Amino acid sequence: MIDLAEVVPLLERGPAVLRALYRDLPQPWLHASVGEEWSAHTVLVHLVTTEQRAWVHRIAHLLENPGGSIPGVNPGGPDPSREVDEMLDEFETLRADNLSRLSDLDLQTVQGTHPTLGAVTTDNIVAAWAIHDLNHQAQAMAAIAGRYRKTVGPFIPNLGILGSPG
Template sequence: MDIPDALAQLARTPSVASALLLDLPDEWLHRDDGPDTWSAYAIAGHLLHGDETNWLPRIRLIVTHGTGRTFEPFDRVAMLTWDREPVAALLDRFRLVRARSLEGLSFLAPSDLTLTGTHPEFGTVTLSQVLSAWVAHDLTHLAQIGEVLAGRYRDDVGPYRRYMPALERFAPAE
């Protein structure tokens, strides 16, 4: 785990999400693949919610209190209860919250990576694992946005579908 590399990757996510979602019509933003799947808009909201309530608070808890303090459970679907706003406003909020999150990580030192906290499901985890999971979470959900958008053409690509495995996957609510 290299902290500067992780922060650089985390800094990219809002721009990538914006490039994928800004100026898309609502039928693209809000289409999903059926029950228990998320739309691209919901995925962007999930990324925002994670920044607000999950990743940085857990890292701060580890650094401040360490082992013995259990993380608050993360509500993975909270964004589904929010009032819908224009995607540009949602992405602006995400960009601002992510910038604050990155500022909040400026105190991290390599020696902090071995500190531990308690995940409510996994038990003891290191700060390195939490930070690594944050980066992987972002990348996973960016790919998921691409897959749900590509799904719009699932039935339109004809025989090309054979070479497009993303069209066989669905964006599960996770």
């Protein structure tokens, strides 16, 4: 079974990492995107949405319905026109509530079925929750860095976050 004492500190830091990165950042940085798909702002909207609808909800669902299918994450979420600080506050509150709920669960390793990935366990979900944060933090940083991709000129090969020249 996954060691919550190891995973929870990582999950607790997620909102603070984004708050430190996003606070008072000018809008052009927040809306710069990588491949015209994900911006730092889009990442925040996505993280609030998944915090509202995915991780701890899926774990609780599997514990109540061992062997069942876990619910998908429907599109939607916070209004993307909301202020970033407002969404950061919501993310922080949701995460604290979800970690409290997680600690209240009688966590056991139970298997179920993900709508697109197939067999998953509660351990898989907890681990993916933590790594999902890291993945999107890196994605937000890459989007922010990408805004100056051309401006850094010949330094691109030394700045791995910008990827290969092109």
